Amino acid sequence: MADVCVRIAPSPTGAPHVGTAYIALFNIAYARAQGGKVILRIEDTDQTRSRRHHEDRLLSALKWLGLAWDEGPDVGGPAAPYRQSERLDQYEKYALQLVEAGHAYYSFTTPEELAAWRSRRGQGDPPPYYAERERSASQNRGRAETADSYVIRMKMPREGTGVVTDSLRGEIPFEYATIDDQIILKSDGFPTYHLAVVVDDHLMGVDNVIRGEEWISSTPKHLLLYQQLGWDPPRYTHLPLLLNPDRSKMSKRRNPTSIDYYRRAGFLPAPMLNYLALMAYPPDGEEEKFSFQQLVDRFDLGRVNLGGSVFDLDKLSWLNGRYIREDLTPEALLGEMKSWLLNDEFISGMIPLMQERMPTLGDFMPRCAFFFAREVNPSLEDLVPGKREAADAVGMLQTAVWALEELDPWSGKEIEKAVKRVADFWEWPIRDVTRPMFSAIMGQPVGPPLYESIVLLQVDMSRSRLLAAMALLGGLSKKKLKALEKKWR
RNA sequence: GCUCCCAUCGUCUAGCGGUAAGGACCCAAGGUUUUCAACCUUGUAACCGGAGUUCGACUCUCCGUGGGAGCACCA
Numbered sequence: 126m127a128d129v130c131v132r133i134a135p136s137p138t139g140a141p142h143v144g145t146a147y148i149a150l151f152n153i154a155y156a157r158a159q160g161g162k163v164i165l166r167i168e169d170t171d172q173t174r175s176r177r178h179h180e181d182r183l184l185s186a187l188k189w190l191g192l193a194w195d196e197g198p199d200v201g202g203p204a205a206p207y208r209q210s211e212r213l214d215q216y217e218k219y220a221l222q223l224v225e226a227g228h229a230y231y232s233f234t235t236p237e238e239l240a241a242w243r244s245r246r247g248q249g250d251p252p253p254y255y256a257e258r259e260r261s262a263s264q265n266r267g268r269a270e271t272a273d274s275y276v277i278r279m280k281m282p283r284e285g286t287g288v289v290t291d292s293l294r295g296e297i298p299f300e301y302a303t304i305d306d307q308i309i310l311k312s313d314g315f316p317t318y319h320l321a322v323v324v325d326d327h328l329m330g331v332d333n334v335i336r337g338e339e340w341i342s343s344t345p346k347h348l349l350l351y352q353q354l355g356w357d358p359p360r361y362t363h364l365p366l367l368l369n370p371d372r373s374k375m376s377k378r379r380n381p382t383s384i385d386y387y388r389r390a391g392f393l394p395a396p397m398l399n400y401l402a403l404m405a406y407p408p409d410g411e412e413e414k415f416s417f418q419q420l421v422d423r424f425d426l427g428r429v430n431l432g433g434s435v436f437d438l439d440k441l442s443w444l445n446g447r448y449i450r451e452d453l454t455p456e457a458l459l460g461e462m463k464s465w466l467l468n469d470e471f472i473s474g475m476i477p478l479m480q481e482r483m484p485t486l487g488d489f490m491p492r493c494a495f496f497f498a499r500e501v502n503p504s505l506e507d508l509v510p511g512k513r514e515a516a517d518a519v520g521m522l523q524t525a526v527w528a529l530e531e532l533d534p535w536s537g538k539e540i541e542k543a544v545k546r547v548a549d550f551w552e553w554p555i556r557d558v559t560r561p562m563f564s565a566i567m568g569q570p571v572g573p574p575l576y577e578s579i580v581l582l583q584v585d586m587s588r589s590r591l592l593a594a595m596a597l598l599g600g601l602s603k604k605k606l607k608a609l610e611k612k613w614r
Numbered sequence: 615g616c617u618c619c620c621a622u623c624g625u626c627u628a629g630c631g632g633u634a635a636g637g638a639c640c641c642a643a644g645g646u647u648u649u650c651a652a653c654c655u656u657g658u659a660a661c662c663g664g665a666g667u668u669c670g671a672c673u674c675u676c677c678g679u680g681g682g683a684g685c686a687c688c689a
Binding site for chain 2: 363365
């Protein structure tokens with residue numbers, strides 16, 4: 126086999142996720158240890174959710190961490206383009222080839238019809254065989270040319286068994302009959318993940334797919350596509366998931382998941398990578414602190430752990446502290462502080478908010494400390510408006526989180542609208558919404574203007590403060606959360 | 615519900631048939647320090663259960679149990 130080639134294939138549909146960095150880290154560590162190469166490919170096949178600014182944030186977050194790739198949309202390479210939205214002709218070509226060969230078929234069933242069909246199905250029914258009639262009709266080509274819209278589905282075998290070989294878990298058997306006829310080409314002409322990943326990995330020469338465990342169950346589909354296209358499949362390695370404290374898949378509902386949050390909160394790149402590595406890779410002996418290079422030097426894919434890991438902020442903080450006191454000269458630390466938030470750009474955002482409320486220059490820092498703090502400590506009383514119940518305050522804060530998350534652009538005007546929306550929803554005077562928010566955001570019910578402060582704090586830090594306040598108030602039960610969400614939408 | 619994955623202290627882990635089951639985070643106590651932090655010492659705390667295999671199982675096999683993931687015109 127030629128040189129090892131791996132890829133990082135993130136989807137630009139939201140804030141840069143620590144899980145993306147975690148998977149990327151293992152891919153790169155493996156490639157470097159093997160002397161292979163790393164491709165960064167943008168999986169932007171979801172037109173409704175993919176955004177260019179998400180891609181930009183993602184790349185800069187990965188670069189901030191010190192992660193680097195050999196080929197990608199920003200550096201180019203022999204397999205360009207590296208953005209799936211720019212490779213549509215390839216996917217269509219192979220989708221048609223699969224149809225010609227009888228491995229895939231056109232389907233004209235609308236999403237509405239599909240939904241109705243699904244809801245009619247009983248519990249004990251056989252696997253979701255879609256569009257049975259269309260599947261067996263081979264003459265739909267003509268109809269596809271005139272139809273308003275259609276999709277192309279894989280034709281999964283209705284019997285037989287296959288095997289996924291995972292380099293860590295060994296052979297994983299599966300029955301074709303339990304797998305549905307997955308859509309591979311959507312009605313907008315874009316491929317789904319399954320087709321795109323197979324076509325691109327093959328065309329780009331990727332021979333090792335190292336991805337999250339959530340992909341195991343769709344690997345059979347990928348394997349079948351390789352077979353039908355007459356290509357050699359890569360070697361698969363599925364990494365364990367990063368978990369919330371309750372052991373569910375890590376989500377921003379329970380944890381800060383954005384790399385930007387950690388950066389904003391004052392974590393350094395090296396300990397971040399070190400900690401992420403620790404999530405699935407044992408340390409060398411008893412020293413848990415190691416550099417990326419040290420990891421590469423002793424990297425053995427086979428030593429990766431299988432159980433999911435709870436992301437522990439306490440331990441990350443401890444490790445970060447060790448880097449600060451052990452690896453940085455005072456000058457270097459000063460430099461880190463400056464490139465973090467102690468710079469003109471950031472502080473100048475605070476000046477207009479503070480000019481009217483600082484009798485002396487010395488009042489500035491104490492009153493703006495919350496802009497820099499990792500967390501604040503609001504009191505219970507300040508979080509609950511007079512005459513209201515704590516449970517309602519929690520609910521209100523939750524709706525504030527939802528309202529803020531949807532904002533685009535992230536501006537004072539929009540934040541004001543969001544807060545009004547929350548007040549309307551609860552039929553509360555605006556003050557009953559802003560006072561708890563002041564406390565949650567700043568740690569006290571008074572301070573610089575709320576909306577502009579939230580602007581400076583950015584979405585991830587704001588959310589984490591609101592979430593922390595909710596936890597302080599006792600949180601929200603799963604049931605109540607669901608009911609509230611339904612009402613909110 | 616169906617399919618699959620996983621299983622050592624609360625958390626991250628070492629262990630690869632014979633160990634007093636080791637380390638780290640967290641927590642507690644003590645020490646050091648003008649304070650705090652850091653540092654040092656000590657302590658609390660784990661092999662999910664049941665059958666096998668074996669002279670001997672945390673370790674191998676099977677069955678349970680528990681947890682997780684997937685089952686979209688999202689990735």
